[in-house]
Amino acid sequence: MSTAPSAPWSCILLDLDGTIADSAPGIIGSLEHMFRELGREVPSQESLLRWVGPPLLDAFRDFAGMTPAESAEALIVYRRHYLDQGAAESVMFEGMPAVFHAIREEGVPLSLATSKPELPASLIVEKFGLADYFTVLAGASADEVRSAKADVIEEALRRLGELGVDLSNPVMVGDRKHDAEGAAAHGIPTIMVGWGYGPEEERALASAFAETPADLIGLLFPHRAAAAAA
Numbered sequence: 716m717s718t719a720p721s722a723p724w725s726c727i728l729l730d731l732d733g734t735i736a737d738s739a740p741g742i743i744g745s746l747e748h749m750f751r752e753l754g755r756e757v758p759s760q761e762s763l764l765r766w767v768g769p770p771l772l773d774a775f776r777d778f779a780g781m782t783p784a785e786s787a788e789a790l791i792v793y794r795r796h797y798l799d800q801g802a803a804e805s806v807m808f809e810g811m812p813a814v815f816h817a818i819r820e821e822g823v824p825l826s827l828a829t830s831k832p833e834l835p836a837s838l839i840v841e842k843f844g845l846a847d848y849f850t851v852l853a854g855a856s857a858d859e860v861r862s863a864k865a866d867v868i869e870e871a872l873r874r875l876g877e878l879g880v881d882l883s884n885p886v887m888v889g890d891r892k893h894d895a896e897g898a899a900a901h902g903i904p905t906i907m908v909g910w911g912y913g914p915e916e917e918r919a920l921a922s923a924f925a926e927t928p929a930d931l932i933g934l935l936f937p938h939r940a941a942a943a944a945a
Contacts, residue, residue: 722937728871728903733767735840735845736805741797743764745796747760753792771830772862790859803842813928817935824850827871828889836852853867853871864894864898888908895920907923
């Protein structure tokens with residue numbers, strides 16, 4: 716586990732899939748549709764779970780061996796189904812509303828930082844009634860040129876900076892190695908959460924680990940945990 720700065724944080728970057736939203740059923744359903752539409756063998760749901768979180772073009776290449784042309788076609792088929800159906804199947808993880816309330820009460824600027832394209836990401840955020848909690852919504856670009864988590868984090872920081880947000884001590888919150896690696900590329904520590912889709916071995920890449928949303932609140936705002944224990 717890496718050493719890193721600690722609270723008080725100047726701003727918070729928050730992943731979506733596996734951190735805010737249990738989006739796996741919708742993503743897996745759209746992937747299954749994509750494989751059937753393309754006439755390919757449909758992998759097991761267990762196998763498809765590892766597709767949740769990484770940029771999709773990377774997953775098409777790494778997990779299905781697709782060429783760039785095949786990946787581009789697959790992405791079109793997947794997105795059409797996901798926007799029509801898959802995104803609506805996302806649900807917010809239990810306990811996350813309290814995290815958002817704590818962030819708002821503390822007045823710390825908050826940015827979404829997701830490898831999901833910004834259109835479906837914003838639809839999910841709006842569905843959960845969370846749009847007003849965010850200072851910035853940063854995600855992958857529609858053309859997937861910006862999809863690596865390091866690039867998404869760079870864009871989130873750029874937009875926050877343009878709004879005059881203090882960038883001196885940011886923290887990333889996510890559930891996969893891509894979150895930790897992307898944040899580390901910018902010298903940012905990561906709090907990894909235990910209710911998402913990342914395997915246990917990826918937790919070593921994080922600066923801290925939160926088993927529950929209540930634990931996350933304590934790591935983000937230690938004084939709140941101390942007050943609750945007093």
